[in-house]
Amino acid sequence: MLISAIVAVSENNVIGRDGHLPWHLSQDLKRFKAITTGHAIILGRKNYEDIGRPLPNRVNYVLTRNKDFQAPGCVVCSSLGEAIEAARAAGETECFIIGGAAVYREAMPLVNKLYLTKVLAHVDGDVYFPEWGAGFQKISEESYPSDEKNDFPTAFEVWVR
Numbered sequence: 001m002l003i004s005a006i007v008a009v010s011e012n013n014v015i016g017r018d019g020h021l022p023w024h025l026s027q028d029l030k031r032f033k034a035i036t037t038g039h040a041i042i043l044g045r046k047n048y049e050d051i052g053r054p055l056p057n058r059v060n061y062v063l064t065r066n067k068d069f070q071a072p073g074c075v076v077c078s079s080l081g082e083a084i085e086a087a088r089a090a091g092e093t094e095c096f097i098i099g100g101a102a103v104y105r106e107a108m109p110l111v112n113k114l115y116l117t118k119v120l121a122h123v124d125g126d127v128y129f130p131e132w133g134a135g136f137q138k139i140s141e142e143s144y145p146s147d148e149k150n151d152f153p154t155a156f157e158v159w160v161r
């Protein structure tokens with residue numbers, strides 16, 4: 001099973017602000033949906049609460065240390081390893097780490113493929129993407145301009161190791 005991560009990151013490494021995404025990027029949401037649909041996604045409890053529901057047509061593995069946490073329609077896991085092993089045992093071919101910051105920090109050493117949206121702006125925020133560069137090579141890149149549905153221009157990149 002491939003362990004992948006998917007993230008949108010500003011030029012100053014910001015990924016979130018006040019528990020939410022600090023931008024609206026319609027093209028990025030479409031791309032996220034196209035890439036992750038049909039697969040397992042692994043997310044932190046705070047990211048899950050921001051989204052507010054399980055993402056459809058994906059097995060949602062929600063990480064929390066709270067044994068009583070309920071997430072209807074999701075699989076609640078008490079560790080990253082438990083979620084990865086559950087996805088593997090279910091026959092998943094590619095699982096996606098979808099954040100937030102706490103989950104990316106722990107997972108990036110295990111990730112072999114990174115779907116990176118570079119948000120081409122400096123953005124105020126309070127959570128950051130960790131250092132991740134070692135051993136990765138960029139295999140594709142495409143640009144998208146800002147417009148009425150996309151707050152900033154973006155560059156979509158895929159990196160593997």
Ligand SMILES: NC(=O)c1ccc[n+]([C@@H]2O[C@H](COP(=O)([O-])OP(=O)(O)OC[C@H]3O[C@@H](n4cnc5c(N)ncnc54)[C@H](OP(=O)(O)O)[C@@H]3O)[C@@H](O)[C@H]2O)c1
Pocket residue numbers: 006007008009014015016017018019020021022043044045046047048050063064065066069077078079080098099100101102103104106127
């Ligand atoms: N730009 C992007 O692509 C992107 C993507 C995703 C999220 N975000 C942003 O990131 C921010 C949220 O990130 P965050 O770091 O604050 O929170 P988070 O990573 O979404 O959630 C953290 C919580 O997940 C649980 N958790 C994390 N690691 C765990 C582990 N190994 N085992 C068990 N439970 C674990 C814990 O929940 P308990 O406290 O319940 O134990 C922890 O408090 C938001 O602003 C969101 O919008 C941005």
